[in-house]
């Protein structure tokens with residue numbers, strides 16, 4: 013272990029000297045997050061306002077609490093909520109159908125919350141319950157916000173599952189009444205007119221944090237690759253012979269490289285989390301949860317990149333493969349744009365990437381409970397463990413050749 | 414051949430290594446005693462580096478045994494490797510670290526630390542002539558300086574056995590001389606040195622004993638003298654001379670150590686056991702009998718001709 017530390021210390025000194033790790037690990041991601049957040053963020057914040065409808069078929073204390081939660085959000089000026097009770101929906105529709113169709117944009121709704129009959133009773137007796145969030149496809153951001161409001165509420169109660177659907181045809185603003193009716197219909201049939209299942213929890217991150225996290229994890233893979241490729245570099249410059257001739261156990265050479273990669277990854281991510289929080293106002297969430305996710309994602313990056321390094325013949329080849337893999341995984345994992353927009357297959361495929369799990373974990377963390385990151389942390393560690401074990405076997409063989 | 418026992422630093426036997434179909438090293442074995450410099454001489458591709466890699470434990474061997482300073486050494490050994498200093502054929506230093514940092518890092522790997530390490534690093538920097546460039550990055554060094562640092566790293570932990578793999582390849586004549594001189598001084602300090610080269614002159618100049626390796630086999634071994642005697646035990650001395658050459662030749666013939674002396678078309682040919690021992694005496698007798706000698710040519714078989722004799726090929730092709 014002492015030897016692994018010696019090797020890692022030497023490596024880190026080299027990486028500091030050649031500045032590339034600094035560039036990929038801190039400068040580039042921070043710069044891009046900065047630029048992107050300037051491009052996208054002000055627009056979204058300036059124009060964002062959502063109209064919500066609550067369809068309260070319950071009328072009990074839970075529904076009451078939910079309305080109060082919404083009111084506090086109204087207070088912040090983000091959203092306006094209107095309550096419709098189901099009876100009035102039906103009535104209004106009959107008597108004012110002409111008004112409905114004439115509804116102008118101001119009167120339209122972006123999303124609806126359906127609080128089903130007997131929710132309060134069911135939740136209070138410990139059986140749990142379900143609030144359905146219906147979003148109009150024309151206003152995905154508002155639907156996301158609606159979802160996170162409901163998510164926050166359910167996290168507080170811990171007993172309500174969310175069913176989330178974007179149910180309206182694209183580019184059509186929905187009037188509140190028809191949305192309300194849809195909500196009802198959805199609740200009754202149990203299989204609503206579902207265009208898209210917005211299940212990716214990544215959607216709860218605000219745009220700035222999403223950008224910051226996306227850029228960080230994207231470049232993390234490059235930063236970590238510097239550590240991992242160190243083994244091939246030692247081969248290229250011939251110093252591997254010296255390490256093999258030295259009175260040290262062979263596995264300590266690989267352990268040293270792993271340690272280097274780990275340190276580079278952790279330092280880079282830590283700097284980025286702090287810097288984007290301080291400079292861009294990113295909200296990563298509870299530090300403990302963020303730390304767990306960061307450690308886990310660094311592990312997964314190490315494992316995946318080590319497999320690539322182990323199968324490459326030269327350092328150049330490894331560098332190329334690693335870049336391709338890193339970019340492909342980042343695209344698939346939604347670091348550049350949220351894949352959940354792209355539909356079910358992409359969303360499912362994205363779960364093959366550490367990037368998606370990392371972003372998802374951060375999203376889950378927004379609910380406020382640290383334990384919510386555990387599934388993502390578990391998935392990331394599993395990535396790291398499987399690929400890392402494979403790489404170790406490969407590398408151990410490669411080293412003694 | 415030496416007996417194994419006291420004073421033996423390296424004892425390797427039956428080393429074998431194949432790469433696929435190619436048998437790169439096939440039953441190589443030799444011993445090196447304290448203070449002795451052993452040369453492994455052979456052309457490119459003969460198996461020198463592969464042999465050395467097995468001796469230093471870089472490469473797992475197919476068969477054979479390596480004992481360094483009484484301890485068996487394999488590629489997984491830790492303790493036995495401490496006794497070996499290894500200087501790879503290709504320069505193996507970290508270009509973005511300074512000379513001092515390179516030395517310090519490897520010193521630590523060999524378990525040296527603290528003030529001892531610092532003193533030792535300073536000492537080595539002096540020996541390799543890089544004291545004034547100690548804090549410069551090694552990528553800024555000339556080829557010769559890199560070579561010297563390369564050797565310095567191998568010396569740092571004062572190994573019992575120093576293994577140098579063609580340390581002078583691609584080095585300017587001046588640096589080369591400096592390297593050869595320092596290697597020569599190391600063996601006088603009691604270090605055992607294993608030196609590979611495809612330069613006959615280096616082997617002749619440095620090595621107490623030489624193993625000639627070709628196609629992975631040790632084809633001959635011994636002191637330079639012993640090897641040369643394989644070709645024919647004698648030196649040929651050829652003199653251009655005029656005067657009473659018949660009488661002079663007859664007088665020389667009677668000398669100790671002279672096998673044959675005969676007049677030739679333009680002088681006298683002598684075959685002697687050792688030209689170096691007999692030449693002065695021979696010349697004395699010839700001039701005393703009134704013959705004028707215009708030139709003397711001693712055709713001493715060298716390692717080049719030994720290699721030619723043993724393998725039918727030139728050393729450098």
Ligand SMILES: Nc1ncnc2c1ncn2[C@@H]1O[C@H](COP(=O)(O)OP(=O)(O)O)[C@@H](O)[C@H]1O
Nearest residue numbers: 432435437455456457458459460461462463464
């Ligand atoms: N890693 C390897 N894989 C395959 N062949 C090798 C390898 N290393 C050496 N060889 C072959 O083994 C033979 C001996 O090589 P080497 O020991 O480097 O010779 P030398 O050092 O005497 O020039 C050569 O034919 C070389 O091509």
Ligand SMILES: [Mg+2]
Nearest residue numbers: 461462463502
């Ligand atoms: Mg060689």
